Amino acid sequence: MLEERLHDRIHLRIDSDGVAQVTLDRPDKMNALDAAMFDALLAVGERLRQWPGLRAVVLHGEGKAFCAGLDRGRFAEMAGGQPVEGGLGRLAPRTHGEANRFQQVAWQWRTLAVPVVAAVHGVALGGGLQIALGADLRYVTPEARLSVLEIQWGLVPDMAGMALLRELVRGDVARELTFSGRMVLRGEAVQLGLATRVCADPLHEALAFARAVAQRNPEAVRAAKRLLNQLYDASAAELLLAESVEQDAVLGRPNQREAVAAALAQRAPVFTDPRP
Numbered sequence: 200m201l202e203e204r205l206h207d208r209i210h211l212r213i214d215s216d217g218v219a220q221v222t223l224d225r226p227d228k229m230n231a232l233d234a235a236m237f238d239a240l241l242a243v244g245e246r247l248r249q250w251p252g253l254r255a256v257v258l259h260g261e262g263k264a265f266c267a268g269l270d271r272g273r274f275a276e277m278a279g280g281q282p283v284e285g286g287l288g289r290l291a292p293r294t295h296g297e298a299n300r301f302q303q304v305a306w307q308w309r310t311l312a313v314p315v316v317a318a319v320h321g322v323a324l325g326g327g328l329q330i331a332l333g334a335d336l337r338y339v340t341p342e343a344r345l346s347v348l349e350i351q352w353g354l355v356p357d358m359a360g361m362a363l364l365r366e367l368v369r370g371d372v373a374r375e376l377t378f379s380g381r382m383v384l385r386g387e388a389v390q391l392g393l394a395t396r397v398c399a400d401p402l403h404e405a406l407a408f409a410r411a412v413a414q415r416n417p418e419a420v421r422a423a424k425r426l427l428n429q430l431y432d433a434s435a436a437e438l439l440l441a442e443s444v445e446q447d448a449v450l451g452r453p454n455q456r457e458a459v460a461a462a463l464a465q466r467a468p469v470f471t472d473p474r475p
Contacts, residue, residue, distance in 0.1 A: 201250075206239035210261070211246065217254030217417075217472070218409045219247055226262025231270040232326050237304055240330070241295075244307035252472040254417055255409035256311065258334055259318040259402050266327025268348055290357065298359060301326075306359040308333035309428065312421045312475070314412050318401035319394070324348045329356060332363040332393070335424070336408070338401035339394040341385055350380040366431040368392040416458045418473050419449050 201213040210222040221243055223230035230236070247253055260266055295303040296310075308315040308330070317323075317334035325348035331337050339345070347364075349356050356364075356377065364373045368391050376383070376391075388394035398404040412420060422445040429438060449455050454470045461468035 208239035229267035254413035264321030268325030305333040316405040
């Protein structure tokens with residue numbers, strides 16, 4: 200098991216079953232995004248990417264909220280005309296593959312090899328919502344409030360929000376949420392596609408899901424995520440070929456044979472961790 204704190208903003212715990220809990224831990228500011236939080240999110244993403252036994256990740260916030268978005272102090276700097284990190288010349292360069300550093304804090308959950316579940320309570324606003332959208336699944340409380348809030352500050356979503364929204368909601372819904380910045384309340388998040396389901400205790404449900412995934416063939420889980428990530432970008436022909444390629448890479452390997460043997464014997468499987 201591993202427990203560590205990164206940049207005084209993120210608490211990381213990885214249990215012996217390979218399930219990681221990533222906790223945004225700035226409760227006095229509703230886990231708002233300041234420079235240290237961006238650094239911590241990037242650091243924890245890299246830490247997880249290199250962890251050999253990683254099976255699944257649960258992402259949640261400490262205190263009263265998941266994440267309230269960009270720290271208000273940053274907006275005060277903008278209103279006062281002070282230079283703010285992230286101007287046009289600083290956003291356009293790609294620093295993390297296809298993304299810049301601000302986009303990477305949300306996009307990294309999509310590209311991480313294993314499933315990621317966001318457990319959302321309180322609010323997920325602006326950049327906080329974009330981080331949650333990067334997860335594969337979003338479990339939310341009945342009282343959670345979600346918003347594409349950037350328009351309130353005269354901005355557009357720029358933390359991979361557009362790339363993530365396009366597969367979750369209809370185009371007109373994305374436009375309505377982006378142009379209005381309105382709050383999405385109660386079960387509407389599921390209806391619109393922003394949330395997977397409403398739970399009384401999202402963290403409990405997310406951990407249960409992650410631990411169930413941890414009992415599956417890790418090579419098959421990672422292959423499935425690679426395929427699912429292509430659903431909205433690849434053509435039918437590309438997806439059909441990708442299915443075959445991924446299945447060829449899994450079929451008959453020791454972990455796949457162990458999955459069959461364990462299922463037939465009605466026992467818990469013992470898998471070998473894939474390389475990061």
